[in-house]
Amino acid sequence: MSSQPSAVAPSAASGPTVFTLPNLLSFSRLLGVPLFLWLLLGPHADGWALAVLMLSGVTDWADGALARKLNQMSRLGALLDPVADRLYILATLVGLVLRHVIPLWLAVAIIGRDLVLACTLPALRRRGLTGLPVHYLGKAATFNLLYAFPLLLIGSQPGALGAVAKPIAWAFTIWGAGLYLWAGGLYLIQFRRVITGQAAV
Incomplete structure (x- = not known):
């Protein structure tokens, strides 16, 4: 691993296509965030909330694997993936604090x-x-x-x-x-x- 990290510049090689299968999976992860938070704080449907969280984990792995296998890596996908991770972390932290778990x-x-x-x-x-x-x-x-x-x-x-x-x-x-x-x-x-x-x- 280099001791001189390089910054990430916008890549012209990134494909312009938005509606690829990996990107659609990433979008589905984003749509699951409010659903997860509602299940956790509204009806306290913990089983369904866990199912949404686990499905998010599966799609997190799948979107990256498919992007590499199908050669559909894109700048949008590279941005959506960490955004979805951060939103799930934020939503879960808020929910667990309000539920007095952490x-x-x-x-x-x-x-x-x-x-x-x-x-x-x-x-x-x-x-x-x-x-x-x-x-x-x-x-x-x-x-x-x-x-x-x-x-x-x-x-x-x-x-x-x-x-x-x-x-x-x-x-x-x-x-x-x-x-x-x-x-x-x-x-x-x-x-x-x-x-x-x-x-x-």
Whole structure:
């Protein structure tokens, strides 16, 4: 892995087609966000909420796999995928806080990290860049959190299954939150290198 991260510039090689199968899967993930939050906070239909969350995880894997297999990778798809991830994380954090499953400070720490990184985007765009390269640590953090959230919901239920799921859920949560904040620090270092001209563009 290079110590000089390169920024992500808009690619002319990206296909102009919007309605590809991978992009439609990403759009379906976005449409699932309000449905998931309503199921979690409205009727407290936790089983259906978990089903939506798990379906999102399957489509998250499928859209990337299909994009590579069908050679339908696009700039839109590259933008939709992390947006969907962030929205699911945000929706789940809000829902779990309002359901008193996780403490408010944990949600604030995770959401605050994304808000800090969002502040770097205008400076990058002024330099003709759409963002920074996705770090493997950030992917690992998102993976942990997206596994932690459904387990936290299961762990909040009474019974043997909830008792087994709860410690596993909190293990994923602690690791995921720690890696998420660490990855945020690495992105800020990448941002500084780009702004100061130390990183290749």
